[in-house]
Amino acid sequence: MKIIIDDKKQLDLLAAKMIINLVKEKPSAVLGLATGSSPIGVYQNLIVDHQNNKTDYKNVSTFNLDEYFDLPIDHEQSYHTFMNNILFKHLNISLENTFFPEQDNPQNYSLLLEKHPIDLQILGVGSNGHIAFNEPGTPFYSTTQYVDLAESTRKDNARFFASLEEVPKRAVTMGLKDIMQAKKIILLAFGLNKAEAIKMLIDGNKTSDWPVTILKEHPDVTVFLDYEAASLLK
Template sequence: MKVHVFKSKEMIDQEVATLIVSKINAKPNFVIGLATGSTPLGIYQELISLYQQNKVSFKDVTSFNLDEYVGLEKMHPQSYRYYMNHHLFSKTDFNVENTFFPGETSENYDLLIASKGGIDLQILGIGGNGHIAFNEPGTSFDALTHETLLAHQTRLDNSRFFNSLEEVPTKALTMGLGSIMCAKEIILVATGLNKAEAVKSMIEGDINVNCPASILQNHINVHIYLDEDAASLLEGN
């Protein structure tokens, strides 16, 4: 793991977006793994800005999203397909036919990823309990894309996007930890004091299913981007 600490989330967003653009410009048919939630929003805004400046084209890029709720229509305002359309795809030249989500195709998601040459770069966030995507504590490190029950804390965290906790789906389809580990490169972004404990467990703790993100210690090409708050509990920080 290579850990990069920045003074602000804005600096991280700019750094990661610039890195993504350089990789796409070097390989136009780049395959990227995308995340949702609040963590990547700034990165997507920076990508839109760079696109508007004619510094990148996404027309030949293929994307695979990490997860999707079970039971929401594709265009439900809280579906992750809607999120990506609203926050990135519709504001750039992504070819929507080259954007994929779990559950939208009858084809096995992991085989579909493999058929596109695998994911060149996977973007991740981390939950307060150490989950990545919807891989909650206790998930097998070998799991591929699967349906999972959402932990109460995860539903509580996500309820801010819904009118009430009752509206938050109880299940989701998610790329498994085994799927994520197949990416050629991984960037994980974490900001804020509320992520500091999970970040410490991920980087300095034992590799343990109780902190799903700890499996990233075994990946050969992982970059962790943190602000000072998220890095505050790391030794030597």
């Protein structure tokens, strides 16, 4: 596990460069993408690079980690809408090559991932240590599935909705087993509210109480931390 501690602006640039270099080396790269606030700066750097350097995404495929359950895909807070607005519409990527977990048959997504292994997976981490929507207690062997969202996760995401009551209570998420099959993983963690989860990942033991700790066993993880997220490390 490689750990990089710096200010967020520099980390966003470094993470974006890893993705850009991969796409240039492998034009048909398969990217695993995350939503939420953590990857936005990285995506903004990808857009700037595409505009300035014409990095080509026409043969790139993407797989998103998760999607809310029973939220229309055209809802303003769906992850389909988020990804289209924040990234996809600014790149020359084919929407036919962008994939999200299927609400009607989650296991199909795991089968699709087996056929199209992810070259580089971007992850954030929740304050309770969840990755994707794999909440504490999720078995490490989990594949794509329906999940109930923890109250802490719904509160974390309430800032994107008009009220906590509007935050969906269920989601469809890529499982921990699916995530671990990625060839390379980037974990982004910014802010004090991520510090405890990062301490468990770096200094603690692997435990399903903190799903992020499964990354200890992955052979190629780079962890990008700002100073606040790294503040509890030894």
